[in-house]
Amino acid sequence: MNTDRPPLVRISGVTKNFKRGSEEVHVLAGLDLDVPEAEFLALMGPSGSGKSTLLNLIGGLDRPTRGSVQIGGDRVDELSDRQLAAWRARHIGFVFQFYNLLPALTAERNIELPLLLTGLNKARRKQQVAAALEAVGLAHRARHFPRTLSGGEQQRVGIARAIVTDPTVLLCDEPTGDLDRKSGDEILALLQSLNQRHGKTIIMVTHDPHASARASRTVYLDKGQLSNTPVA
Numbered sequence: 001m002n003t004d005r006p007p008l009v010r011i012s013g014v015t016k017n018f019k020r021g022s023e024e025v026h027v028l029a030g031l032d033l034d035v036p037e038a039e040f041l042a043l044m045g046p047s048g049s050g051k052s053t054l055l056n057l058i059g060g061l062d063r064p065t066r067g068s069v070q071i072g073g074d075r076v077d078e079l080s081d082r083q084l085a086a087w088r089a090r091h092i093g094f095v096f097q098f099y100n101l102l103p104a105l106t107a108e109r110n111i112e113l114p115l116l117l118t119g120l121n122k123a124r125r126k127q128q129v130a131a132a133l134e135a136v137g138l139a140h141r142a143r144h145f146p147r148t149l150s151g152g153e154q155q156r157v158g159i160a161r162a163i164v165t166d167p168t169v170l171l172c173d174e175p176t177g178d179l180d181r182k183s184g185d186e187i188l189a190l191l192q193s194l195n196q197r198h199g200k201t202i203i204m205v206t207h208d209p210h211a212s213a214r215a216s217r218t219v220y221l222d223k224g225q226l227s228n229t230p231v232a
Helices: 051-058 081-091 107-117 122-135 151-163 181-196
Strands: 009-020 023-035 040-044 066-071 092-095 169-173 201-205 217-222 225-227
Touching (some): 051 201
Parallel strands (some): 040 217, 169 201
16 A cells, blocks of 8 residues: 555544534544545444444535545535535445335335436446446345345345445445344455455444454544544
8 A cells, every 4th residue: 555645534623513402512522534545444432422423524414513524635524515415426335224225116226326316327327236236246136126135135235326336435334233143244244345355445333343343444432532442
């Protein structure tokens, strides 16, 4: 790895506060984080520590109260709402704990959804969907509806949907949290393969040390601060 290159993700001095009635809740406090390209980073910490908040800031779903969020040279926190929507469509793939598949659509149609924002023609969309299904080992289930798929298969569809646009960063929020251990291990092996064989940069929020062990680095978040050692 060329250490002279700037990190793909750079979080600098990020503070995030929320209003709860008249009270101001402090979630992140002057947080700094660099993520190199092609790293598989696990983010751990107790419930309410701000892990999902940080993931949302990186994905452009929220804005910091103070500080900067830079992805691939783009200052995400400075983009307008319209620019941010277009930026997310190009650069961010989301994987959710509960899959978030549309039950009325087949696997291939669910996967196609992010491509509808890109302006690709139908033939090109079909080609990219087929490649994403192949990458997650579900080409044979393309025309199945979510209700006919196991939890592990539904999460594979979710991952295929996340990678179909070839995003800069893959953000995973508890991707194995709704799965049994066997299915979870299969999903973690898939994420490892996407990272190691295809060079995908992955940031994964998890409560599970078994899941974080699959990552190339783990950082811990507690009381708005990051540490390289587990929270006591």
